[in-house]
Every structure is written in C-alpha cells, then in structure tokens.
Amino acid sequence: MLHTFACSMFANAVRFYFNSYKGLNRDIWLLAVVNLINRCGTMVIPFLMLYLTSQLGVSLSKAGVVMSLWGVGAFIGSYIGGKLTDRIGFHKIQLFSLFAGGVGFIILGQLKSYYAICVFTFILAMINEAFRPANSAAMGKYSNEENRMRSFTLMRLSFNLGWALGAGLGGFVAHQSYQLLFWIDGITNILAAIMLWWLLPDKYSAEQAAKHKEIPVKVSVWSDKVFVRFILISVIYLGCFVQLFTNLPVYFKNELQLDENYIGYLSSWNGILIVIAEMALIYWMERNWSQQRAIVVGVLFHVLAYLMLVLFKLSFVGAVVMITFITLSEMFSFSVLVNFWMKRTDDTNRGQYAAIWTMVWATSQTAGPFLGSLVAEYGGFTLLWSLVAALSLLSTILYARLIRN
Secondary structure, three states: OOHHHHHHHHHHHHHHHOOOOOOHHHHHHHHHHHHHHHHHOOOHHHHHHHHOOOOOHOEEEEEEEEOOOOOOHHHHHHHHHHHHHHHOOOHHHHHHHHHHHHHHHHHHOOOOHHHHHHHHHHHHHHHHHHHHHHHHHHHHOOOOOHHHHHHHHHHHHHHHHHHHHHHEEEEEHHHHHHHHHHHHHHHHHHHHHHHHHOOOOOOOOOHHHHHHHHHOOOOOOHHHHHHHHHHHHHHHHHHHHHHHOOHHHHHHOOOOOOOOHHHHHHHHHHHHHHHHHHHHHHHHHHHHHHHHHHHHHHHHHHOOOOOOOOHHHOOOOHHHHHHHHHHHHHHHHHHHHHHHHHOOOOOHHHHHHHHHHHHHHHHHHHHHHHHHHHHHHHHHHHHHHHHHHHHHHHHHHHHHHHOOO
C-alpha cells in the first residue's frame, strides 16, 4: 500500500514537472539554446576579482574599482542597447553584442597594465551588456501574458545551466591557467552569435523600425512612478545580491580557506538547483501564491543566507546551505520582478523598460562590489554581511508595500 502511494506521488510529481514546460513556443526554446551556449563560457566575471588580486597583485579595493567600471560600462551600454532595440530591433543588437563581446574577452585576457584593464573593462562592459535589454525584448516578443513568467524562467534555466557548467569548469580552468578563462569566454560568445544568426533569422527588425516611426512613444518611461519606485527598491536588493559574484568568492577563499575548485563547485550548485527546480516552482507558484508572497519569501531567504555568515564560521557544507538559501531567493523573486515590469510595456517601449531594468543591474554591479569591498577591507566581512542582511530585509518590506498597493 505504501509502495503504491509512493509510486503514485512520484508519477504525479514527474507529470507536474513536465507540464510546467508545456505551452512555450519554438522561438523561446531556440533563444534559450543560444543563451545556454553563451553562458557555458561565462568564466571571466566570477573569477575576475580573484584573477586581479591573486595573479596580478591588485589590492582588493582596486579590484573593486575594476568591477565597478564594469558596472558603469554596463549601465551606459544597456541604455544605448535599449534605445537601439526599440529603433532597429533586438536581433541586430544581440548579434553585434555577442560577436564583439567575444573578441573583447579574448583581448582583455592579454592585458597586464592595471589602467589598460580598467579602460578596456569599461568598453567591453558597454558592448557586452547591450545584449541584455535586446534579449529581454526578444523574450517579451516571443512570449505572451499566459506564459511570460515561465518563458523568463526558461531563459534563467538556460543561463544558469550554462553558469553551472561554466563556473564549475571555470574553477578547474582557473586552477590550471587563468588565461584560458578569457579564451573560452570569448569563443563561446562568438559561437552563440553564430547560432543566433542560424537558428533565429531576423523576422521583426523591419516591423520594429516601422512601428517606431509610426507610433512614437507617447509617455516617458520615467513618468511611470510605480516603475521608478520599483527600480529604486531593486537597486538595494540587487546591490546585495551581486555580492554572490564578487566579494563572496573572496571571502570563501581568504576567510574560509576554500580553493578555486570548491568556489567553482558552489557556483555550480547555484545553477544546478535553478535548472532542476525553478520551472516547477514557478508553475506551482503561479497557481497558489500571490506575487507579494513570492517576493517576501524570496528576499527573506536572502536575509537568512547572510545572517549565517554573521553568526557562524561555515564549513564547506555550511557554505552549500548558504548558497542554497541565496538560490531559493533567486527562484522565488526574480521571475516575479521581471513579470512586474514586463506587464507595463508594449512593442514601442519594451526596449527602454528592459534597458532601465538592465541599468538597475548595472547600478547594482557598480555600487555593490565597490562599496562591499570598501566595507570588507576597512570594517571586515562580518560588518559587510550584517549590512547585506539588513538592506535585504529593508527591500523585503518595501517590495511588499509596493506590490500590495
């Protein structure tokens, strides 16, 4: 009897899991394949601070400046990318960004001068991050109201499966040669551009350009007061979240004495959990939870994760639990956040909304690593993690009030 019940529960769980993927169109799946190829080579950014500090002898604060320059370049590039997406279409912007960014990563790996690295990191970030608003606009065009959260989740799955493979392999590659990280990242960018050109021919650029001329945007995106409040709160939350990719790996290495292999495993665990569980979680959440509850639960997991670092000196197993909590925060909150702003767009302004959302990420990538590295260097990691937990809690309260109203 118990065996039959267990088999029935397992069969229902499997059926539910596969049902969560139904209703997504061909273009969304193909775009996910392109993103997967691109992200499989994402090895430079997770290890850039370690590369600068351990291989080039740059101080932690100066390495934070480089990461902040990436954020500033991303901020400008995303704005330009969003404007151009609305004017000439998302396909052309994605192609250019992937190909030119691939070449740029290879060049970056050859530079040894700190100031040359600063300048080129800024330029590369502008090129590379123009991809994001174009890619978000493509996802919005290929999806509809009924499947948009799951379409975005599929994009996240492709990103994070690539991240899991790339970061895991990146830890091994960095342990052997940091130079290979730049070559692999560049080559996969170029390969993704080729696959985009081959799998998803440009079908909408002419239509998009015509619409932009015939139907100019009537209202500035910045006049959407709810959206402005939303992005201000998001800067706080995401500024805390990006510690995962910048100061947290340094903490793992310097304070917990984990080597690059184990840091890579932790990054991979984040991606693996998302690939395995997020689509089914979103499918269930759409039917059972409000957006407000999902946001509150998601960001509270983030608070709990960093409180662990404040209260305990973690073993590797403890670090796995901590990364699990951060991943749960992502899974509960990120799809809801994108769906929140995407519902406020149409074909004439989707690129600009996507650009501003990308700029939120860029601002977070600018302020988060720089301020975090300063706090860690002069006040210690315990102070940094306490501030991250407190600011995450503040963003939970503000999100809940905004979405409720």
